Amino acid sequence: xxxxxxxxxxxxxxxxxxxxxxxxxxxxxxxxxxxxxxxxxxxxxxxxxxxxxxxxxxxxxxxxxxxxxxxxxxxxxxxxxxxxxxxxxxxxxxxxxxxxxxxxxxxxxxxxxxxxxxxxxxxxxxxxxxxxxxxxxxxxxxxxxxxxxxxxxxxxxxxxxxxxxxxxxxxxxxxxxxxxxxxxxxxxxxxxxxxxxxxxxxxxxxxxxxxxxxxxxxxxxxxxxxxxxxxxxxxxxxxxx
Amino acid sequence: xxxxxxxxxxxxxxxxxxxxxxxxxxxxxxxxxxxxxxxxxxxxxxxxxxxxxxxxxxxxxxxxxxxxxxxxxxxxxxxxxxxxxxxxxxxxxxxxxxxxxx
Numbered sequence: 627x628x629x630x631x632x633x634x635x636x637x638x639x640x641x642x643x644x645x646x647x648x649x650x651x652x653x654x655x656x657x658x659x660x661x662x663x664x665x666x667x668x669x670x671x672x673x674x675x676x677x678x679x680x681x682x683x684x685x686x687x688x689x690x691x692x693x694x695x696x697x698x699x700x701x702x703x704x705x706x707x708x709x710x711x712x713x714x715x716x717x718x719x720x721x722x723x724x725x726x727x728x729x730x731x732x733x734x735x736x737x738x739x740x741x742x743x744x745x746x747x748x749x750x751x752x753x754x755x756x757x758x759x760x761x762x763x764x765x766x767x768x769x770x771x772x773x774x775x776x777x778x779x780x781x782x783x784x785x786x787x788x789x790x791x792x793x794x795x796x797x798x799x800x801x802x803x804x805x806x807x808x809x810x811x812x813x814x815x816x817x818x819x820x821x822x823x824x825x826x827x828x829x830x831x832x833x834x835x836x837x838x839x840x841x842x843x844x845x846x847x848x849x850x851x852x853x854x855x856x857x858x859x860x861x862x863x864x865x866x867x
Numbered sequence: 868x869x870x871x872x873x874x875x876x877x878x879x880x881x882x883x884x885x886x887x888x889x890x891x892x893x894x895x896x897x898x899x900x901x902x903x904x905x906x907x908x909x910x911x912x913x914x915x916x917x918x919x920x921x922x923x924x925x926x927x928x929x930x931x932x933x934x935x936x937x938x939x940x941x942x943x944x945x946x947x948x949x950x951x952x953x954x955x956x957x958x959x960x961x962x963x964x965x966x967x968x969x
Contacts, residue, residue, distance in 0.1 A: 636893065645890060652883060653883040656876075656879040657879060666920045668916075668925050670925055670927045671924075686926035690927050691930045706937065706941050710941075713945050716949060716952045853941065857948055
């Protein structure tokens with residue numbers, strides 16, 4: 627699609643040299659700042675350790691992600707949905723109902739690729755579910771699990787076992803939105819029991835976070851798959867590679 | 868220089884290099900790559916800050932970096948779709964025509 631893949635860049639100008647000098651000065655100043663930092667880490671380490679049990683999780687990073695700073699993570703899931711809607715807005719009316727084109731090729735599918743993908747998909751699926759459930763105590767959670775599930779989707783499309791997802795599908799849109807909606811509703815439910823927004827009560831924090839994680843994983847997977855799939859191929863304008 | 872400081876300075880250097888590339892280069896794919904390298908530099912500084920000193924690593928910057936990685940992926944995907952659409956509309960891979968001699 628891009629014929630001029632690497633057009634030559636214009637020659638460097640005096641402005642570019644001045645810019646390089648300014649950025650180098652910034653680098654030197656930043657290095658000095660790094661060398662003069664106090665050696666002790668931030669006091670937040672102790673706050674997280676002291677409240678870890680109340681978070682319902684044993685993994686401090688996921689306790690920060692889904693409880694102490696859940697607001698960040700809620701907005702992050704919103705960013706994924708908004709980025710996806712933004713990328714959909716860039717499809718023309720003529721191509722709107724067509725499937726996205728990034729993983730569609732004219733070449734026939736090589737049989738070894740299909741064998742490899744059929745062997746890989748169950749392994750990746752098991753790893754994804756393991757990561758999803760281990761996230762409460764060890765590194766893992768909905769985002770790595772969702773990323774692996776979206777990789778399964780890409781593999782299946784590449785092997786032409788599954789068709790590329792059509793954006794007009796209602797079930798696909800619900801899947802994308804469900805994670806953010808469940809997260810926001812769970813956060814609002816804490817208001818009903820007299821707590822702050824997203825301030826989960828320690829007794830039920832683990833159950834609420836598990837529900838959020840379970841609904842986030844498919845949403846993250848579908849949104850990443852659709853983001854990676856790109857724009858539809860325009861009829862009569864581009865030919866797939 | 869402790870390992871954490873070495874990582875932090877490496878992150879700063881990555882950020883500075885990519886900032887220069889982002890501002891000077893005209894090719895939009897290069898700019899998107901530069902934006903990602905800038906982000907990686909920031910993440911490296913954050914993680915180095917979390918690991919400085921003795922004792923356990925601070926989980927708060929680690930969680931912020933995880934959030935940042937996901938946002939960076941979403942931003943990159945949207946930027947690339949914008950780039951494809953720009954190329955389809957005007958046949959250019961740069962914003963200013965002067966930045967892309969043919």
